[in-house]
Amino acid sequence: MASVSVKNLFLSFGEVKVLQDLNLEVGRGEFLVLLGSSGCGKSTLLNCIAGLLDISDGQIFISDKNVTWEEPKDRGIGMVFQSYALYPQMTVEGNLAFGLRNAGVGRDEIARRIKQAAELLHIEPLLKRKPAQLSGGQRQRVAIGRALVRDVDVFLFDEPLSNLDAKLRAELRVEIKRLHQQLENTTMIYVTHDQIEALTLADRIAIMRGGAIQQLADPHTIYNRPVNKYVAGFIGSPSINFLDGAVTRDGKPRFTSGDVVVDLERYPFEDGSSEGACAFGVRPEHIAFGDAAAGSPFSAEVRVDVVEPMGSDTLVWSKLGGQDFRFRVDGQLAVATGETVRIGFDPARASIFDKKTELRL
Amino acid sequence: MDSSTATLPANSTARAEPRGRKPQRRLSRRNIIIYGTLTVAAIYYLLPLYVMVVTSLKGMPEIRLGNIFSPPLEITFEPWVKAWATACTGLNCDGLSRGFWNSVRITIPSVILSILVASVNGYALANWRFKGANIFFTILIVGAFIPYQVMLYPIVIILREIGLYGSLTGLVIVHTIFGMPILTLLFRNYFTSIPEELFKAARVDGAGFWTIYLRIMLPMSLPIFVVAMIIQVTGIWNDFLFGVVYTGPETYPMTVQLNNIVNSTQGVKEYNVNMAATIITGLVPLIIYFISGKLFVRGIAAGAVKG
Numbered sequence: 222m223a224s225v226s227v228k229n230l231f232l233s234f235g236e237v238k239v240l241q242d243l244n245l246e247v248g249r250g251e252f253l254v255l256l257g258s259s260g261c262g263k264s265t266l267l268n269c270i271a272g273l274l275d276i277s278d279g280q281i282f283i284s285d286k287n288v289t290w291e292e293p294k295d296r297g298i299g300m301v302f303q304s305y306a307l308y309p310q311m312t313v314e315g316n317l318a319f320g321l322r323n324a325g326v327g328r329d330e331i332a333r334r335i336k337q338a339a340e341l342l343h344i345e346p347l348l349k350r351k352p353a354q355l356s357g358g359q360r361q362r363v364a365i366g367r368a369l370v371r372d373v374d375v376f377l378f379d380e381p382l383s384n385l386d387a388k389l390r391a392e393l394r395v396e397i398k399r400l401h402q403q404l405e406n407t408t409m410i411y412v413t414h415d416q417i418e419a420l421t422l423a424d425r426i427a428i429m430r431g432g433a434i435q436q437l438a439d440p441h442t443i444y445n446r447p448v449n450k451y452v453a454g455f456i457g458s459p460s461i462n463f464l465d466g467a468v469t470r471d472g473k474p475r476f477t478s479g480d481v482v483v484d485l486e487r488y489p490f491e492d493g494s495s496e497g498a499c500a501f502g503v504r505p506e507h508i509a510f511g512d513a514a515a516g517s518p519f520s521a522e523v524r525v526d527v528v529e530p531m532g533s534d535t536l537v538w539s540k541l542g543g544q545d546f547r548f549r550v551d552g553q554l555a556v557a558t559g560e561t562v563r564i565g566f567d568p569a570r571a572s573i574f575d576k577k578t579e580l581r582l
Numbered sequence: 583m584d585s586s587t588a589t590l591p592a593n594s595t596a597r598a599e600p601r602g603r604k605p606q607r608r609l610s611r612r613n614i615i616i617y618g619t620l621t622v623a624a625i626y627y628l629l630p631l632y633v634m635v636v637t638s639l640k641g642m643p644e645i646r647l648g649n650i651f652s653p654p655l656e657i658t659f660e661p662w663v664k665a666w667a668t669a670c671t672g673l674n675c676d677g678l679s680r681g682f683w684n685s686v687r688i689t690i691p692s693v694i695l696s697i698l699v700a701s702v703n704g705y706a707l708a709n710w711r712f713k714g715a716n717i718f719f720t721i722l723i724v725g726a727f728i729p730y731q732v733m734l735y736p737i738v739i740i741l742r743e744i745g746l747y748g749s750l751t752g753l754v755i756v757h758t759i760f761g762m763p764i765l766t767l768l769f770r771n772y773f774t775s776i777p778e779e780l781f782k783a784a785r786v787d788g789a790g791f792w793t794i795y796l797r798i799m800l801p802m803s804l805p806i807f808v809v810a811m812i813i814q815v816t817g818i819w820n821d822f823l824f825g826v827v828y829t830g831p832e833t834y835p836m837t838v839q840l841n842n843i844v845n846s847t848q849g850v851k852e853y854n855v856n857m858a859a860t861i862i863t864g865l866v867p868l869i870i871y872f873i874s875g876k877l878f879v880r881g882i883a884a885g886a887v888k889g
Contacts, residue, residue, distance in 0.1 A: 293782075319784075
């Protein structure tokens with residue numbers, strides 16, 4: 222049963238088509254993350270679901286009710302914004318109560334719900350304060366509380382952690398995840414441009430680009446089997462290595478790029494006959510180094526160009542087949558610039574994309 | 583970082599940033615020029631006011647001596663009393679008091695009405711992007727650039743047709759309409775500067791057009807309301823043109839009555855009464871500036887920079 226479903230959604234601002242024929246199904250209790258770089262339409266889509274933007278064409282269902290032309294308040298949603306959007310002249314309590322008062326909820330019920338939400342979010346001591354007297358993290362907690370008291374089926378988050386510093390962001394991220402576990406039947410749709418947030422929080426991730434969804438899948442699939450070159454390049458930090466070359470099939474399938482030849486017998490092709498110019502993608506963290514590399518299905522010797530120590534790991538820049546090639550090694554290992562080292566990887570974990578269509582082969 | 587700051591203090595206080603006030607030479611050349619210029623400018627602007635106050639406190643014989651800058655030898659408040667209560671304009675001999683109360687009756691409703699309408703206009707234009715909002719806004723702004731004189735006569739006809747010509751109500755309506763472009767612009771720009779997410783949050787919270795206006799926008803915009811009030815009170819109080827065109831002798835605002843007292847061609851020119859009458863008329867805007875000068879500047883800046 223779908224909790225939120227978007228059907229053939231079109232949206233244009235004048236001549237500019239922002240969303241085109243977009244379809245999306247979100248299950249009850251699911252945590253869906255809309256991920257993309259700025260301007261890809263992810264926030265716009267969220268605003269459409271919230272009813273804050275009038276769509277040009279299509280339908281939106283929430284809890285199996287057609288809400289395409291309903292007011293935001295009648296959609297059974299709560300929303301959390303990037304800038305917190307707390308009403309500055311009201312106390313925290315007033316902020317939490319505002320929506321309930323508008324809905325005509327009784328005084329006792331309001332008090333009960335505020336108490337419940339405040340306990341869940343640990344903001345009881347702050348209830349009498351004004352938003353200006355709160356820190357960023359506290360403000361965002363209150364903003365989440367404002368959605369929580371409304372007792373809704375669907376939570377919409379619009380980049381809720383982007384205004385926080387890194388430490389608070391990590392803290393609140395876990396809290397949102399915990400909240401989702403506690404509210405079993407609550408669907409959450411979460412917009413972000415931060416892939417760490419997406420990978421850690423999501424049940425499923427929808428990667429958006431240019432107003433269309435590129436791939437909608439669980440984080441594991443998105444990371445390991447990206448459907449196209451854009452998704453592969455977008456997910457993962459440091460980003461994936463691409464080697465330009467071609468797939469040939471003289472007997473055995475193999476990838477050739479200059480003097481580099483990779484045996485692709487272990488690679489799970491989508492279509493067993495595909496060949497031709499392609500980009501061969503392999504993630505820096507999937508590359509084995511030193512002795513471990515010798516046992517890999519593919520291995521080669523490369524010269525170390527640049528070393529970037531990052532504490533737990535070290536990122537090494539080198540060249541493979543004349544093209545930039547990065548790989549990650551344990552931070553404890555000593556790697557020196559100019560040294561020649563042996564690296565290797567398993568082609569089964571690679572992703573190959575057609576040169577023209579950029580789709581996964 | 584903690585450890586480094588812990589070991590440093592003895593050393594760092596010695597090399598600390600300069601503390602305390604920056605030493606200044608009071609009588610530097612720069613200061614003399616600045617204060618000198620300011621003083622001259624202040625005297626230049628205050629001198630007429632001084633002459634007015636001094637003259638209004640003198641009797642006519644003393645004025646005839648011709649020393650306009652000398653302080654009064656004998657202070658008399660009679661010109662003030664006369665200006666307020668007994669100076670004659672036409673058939674009425676009750677001084678400025680009639681005009682004062684007329685002006686009050688014109689200004690208060692005009693200010694309240696124009697601010698109410700303009701703030702709702704500005705709010706709708708800023709937050710509820712209805713179809714044709716831009717065209718509506720453009721028309722409103724263009725309206726601000728058409729000279730008033732062009733519209734005087736058509737408005738006379740309109741007021742006559744609806745039976746309000748010569749009445750205070752008619753003038754209130756005229757003031758409300760003519761205040762609309764600048765006030766709407768002021769409010770629209772201010773409301774645009776309020777984060778849009780706040781408005782969205784209120785909509786999700788189930789607040790409608792009026793609830794958002796009254797509960798969210800209004801409490802956040804008191805400064806701009808004060809600014810609008812100052813602009814309107816001073817503008818309407820000082821208005822002469824609309825007052826003289828759209829009202830009659832019984833309903834003339836204070837400015838028109840002041841003109842009739844000062845410019846009367848019969849009898850002796852009573853300079854002291856004229857001066858007193860002028861000061862009394864100018865007192866209301868003056869008091870408003872003195873009370874709210876800071877807010878005025880702040881509000882204008884807020885409206886101008888943002889949006």
